[in-house]
Amino acid sequence: MREDTKAARRAQIERAAYKLLKERGYGGTSMLGIAKEAKASNETLYRWYGDKKSLFKTMVENNARTTKAALDxxxxDEADPLVTLEEVAPILLSMLLGERAISLNRAAASDESGELGATIAAGGRDSVFPLIEKLIQRGLESSVLAAPSARIAADWFLNLLIGDLQIRRVIHTLPVxxxxxxxxxxxxxxxxxxKLCGT
Incomplete structure (x- = not known):
């Protein structure tokens, strides 16, 4: 199968997974159900993704890809940390408040197994936060930034940027x-x- 055809099929499968996730929740969404919705074979899904957890991890990673690429x-390139954070912030915030991330988080909130929540953390925050921390660490080393630690400053940045916006989207009290x-x-x-960390 050609790479562009495979990419299109993967996108179709992921759209089907988001649709079923919204309708049935994580527990009610199966690989077979996704395959039927996407008009793909169950064997294809297992061959490409391994299992349901891996499929959703791929979806989370795809959702965070643009943010991670910009940070990487x-x-x-050893770009200015503050300028980079200003450039990455709208990409990150749009992604976190977008329909895909919100659908995943709504489903995770009702998933008693905790599996989807752990998958979101691994493919999302746990892969993006260290990059923000690394960027800020360079700012501390070059004295462009001042903070008790890169980890604390990264936490401050994310709290200032996101606050309670994502949870308000998840509980339907904030529109897109x-x-x-x-x-x-x-x-x-x-x-x-x-103002908080600049020198």
Whole structure:
């Protein structure tokens, strides 16, 4: 199968998984159900993803891919940490408040096994947070930033940026934010972070 055809099929499978996740929750979503919804064979799903947990981990990682790529590039190119955080913030916030992340988190909240929540943490925060921490560490070493530690500063940054917005989206008390809302939040958060940690 050609790579572009395979990528299109994977996208179709993941759309089917999100649809069933929203309708049935994590426990009620099976590999067979996803295969039927995507008009794919069950064997294909198991061959490509291994099992349901791995499929959802791939979905979480795909959702975080743009944020991670921007952070990886900034670390590799030794870009200015504060400028990078300002550039990455709208990408990260849009992703975290977008329908895919919210669907995953809503399903995780009702998954008593905790499996989906652990999968989201592993493919999301646990892979993005260390990159933000590494970027901030470089800022501390070059005296562009000042904080008790890179970990604490990374926590401050994420708390200023996200706050309770994602949980409010999960519990249906906040609508999908507009580009203007995202921009306003990013400006306020990064300005506060500069005041808190900038030198």
């Amino acid at each position: 590039a900034a670390i590799r 934010p507009s580009d203007k809302d995202i921009h306003s939040r990013v400006v306020a958060a990064t300005s506060a972070f500069r």
